Amino acid sequence: MSIYGRSNADGNYNGMSIKSLVEISRHYGVDPDYVLAGGGNTSWKDEETLYVKASGFALADVTADSFVKMDRAALARIWEKTYPEYDAERESAVLADMMAAKKTGEEQKRPSVEALLHDILPFAFVVHLHPALVNGLTCSQRGESAAKEIFGEDAIWIPSTNPGYILSKLVKITLAAHNKKHGKFAQLIFLQNHGVFAGADSADEIKKLYDEIMAKLNALITQRPDFSDEARGTDSFGEIIKTLEELSGGTAVYAQGSAIASFVKSRESFAPVSSAFTPDHIVYAGSSPLFTEAQNAEGIRKAWKSHVEKTGINPKIIAVQNTGVFGAAAAEKAANMALDLFRDTIKVAIYSESFGGPLFMTADKIDFINNWEVERFRASVSTK
Numbered sequence: 001m002s003i004y005g006r007s008n009a010d011g012n013y014n015g016m017s018i019k020s021l022v023e024i025s026r027h028y029g030v031d032p033d034y035v036l037a038g039g040g041n042t043s044w045k046d047e048e049t050l051y052v053k054a055s056g057f058a059l060a061d062v063t064a065d066s067f068v069k070m071d072r073a074a075l076a077r078i079w080e081k082t083y084p085e086y087d088a089e090r091e092s093a094v095l096a097d098m099m100a101a102k103k104t105g106e107e108q109k110r111p112s113v114e115a116l117l118h119d120i121l122p123f124a125f126v127v128h129l130h131p132a133l134v135n136g137l138t139c140s141q142r143g144e145s146a147a148k149e150i151f152g153e154d155a156i157w158i159p160s161t162n163p164g165y166i167l168s169k170l171v172k173i174t175l176a177a178h179n180k181k182h183g184k185f186a187q188l189i190f191l192q193n194h195g196v197f198a199g200a201d202s203a204d205e206i207k208k209l210y211d212e213i214m215a216k217l218n219a220l221i222t223q224r225p226d227f228s229d230e231a232r233g234t235d236s237f238g239e240i241i242k243t244l245e246e247l248s249g250g251t252a253v254y255a256q257g258s259a260i261a262s263f264v265k266s267r268e269s270f271a272p273v274s275s276a277f278t279p280d281h282i283v284y285a286g287s288s289p290l291f292t293e294a295q296n297a298e299g300i301r302k303a304w305k306s307h308v309e310k311t312g313i314n315p316k317i318i319a320v321q322n323t324g325v326f327g328a329a330a331a332e333k334a335a336n337m338a339l340d341l342f343r344d345t346i347k348v349a350i351y352s353e354s355f356g357g358p359l360f361m362t363a364d365k366i367d368f369i370n371n372w373e374v375e376r377f378r379a380s381v382s383t384k
Helices: 018-029 070-078 088-101 113-121 133-140 144-155 165-182 203-218 238-248 267-273 279-285 297-311 332-356 363-370 373-382
Strands: 041-045 051-052 067-071 125-129 155-158 187-189 194-201 229-235 250-257 290-292 319-320 324-329
Touching: 018 041, 018 125, 041 113, 041 229, 051 070, 051 113, 067 070, 067 113, 070 088, 070 113, 088 113, 088 165, 088 267, 113 125, 113 165, 125 203, 133 144, 133 187, 133 194, 133 203, 133 290, 133 332, 144 155, 144 187, 144 203, 155 165, 155 267, 165 187, 194 203, 194 324, 238 250, 238 324, 250 332, 267 324, 267 332, 279 363, 290 297, 324 332
Parallel strands: 155 187, 290 319
Antiparallel strands: 041 051, 041 125, 051 067, 125 194, 187 194, 229 250, 250 324, 319 324
């Protein structure tokens, strides 16, 4: 018999239910120490059905209708297929099969890109989050060795891997090897540059796992950012704001404060936050922030043009030397999200110093996210 048992008509089995899934999703979703923007995904399963958060829904606001019911037998058949070698073709084919695995009545929902990974984990509840504290470990030079020292046999480490099918396949293989070696499945999966998955058979046990993760990491952190004096708005730096709105075709918002000031003193001081740590940072804040010494319209236009010619992408984050950081996007919500994720970048960079210093995503992994239809969809629905 499956370890999940079988749910009744209300989706309940031994106290595990969609109600518990909604509760734990909101529990973390409303806490910015765990979730920003549309980040993170959660699930609950019985032996026949996977209930996984639909893409585009924020964990803080989920209801029972925010989860997609997936046929687990159909998801299992995906592993029996051979997919194209090239990224775009493969991910398109896998997505089509995942969409076909939705149960009747779920046609208008799109499952989380990590649905396959949620399904293969042998636990009823799975919660995947990207806390800055955790990413201080997963986005650090010593991440893998430090994770082994801190969590031992309770966790596995997955090296930097493109999300989706390839990540799920690697986790599947690594999880099986860990079980064979240790006689148990690891409940924690740390993903380089991508956060952590926690699996358990109750929501309370999930909370206990995350409490233990945060407590162990907090005990090792030697530096912490202070955002107590941060200020945001659109009512200052008129020339800069106006220029950035003109260039972006949208809205610009500034952020200032001592934590930010320490990183915008020079190009050298900006280096630890000058690229992307995780897919979420790319989706909401862009992969290439612009740093400029210019503080007037002409200089900013010149720096913007040079940046776009070099990267092919409009910057969402613009750091002006000794002034502050600006988020620029089509709407004010998206501009503020960019600043939220840049603030998170600062946290990750500082926390990573406790584990050997920062480690950005590699250029090929950044390029994959920038060109992946799945992440463009997620960004479009999360910033409306």
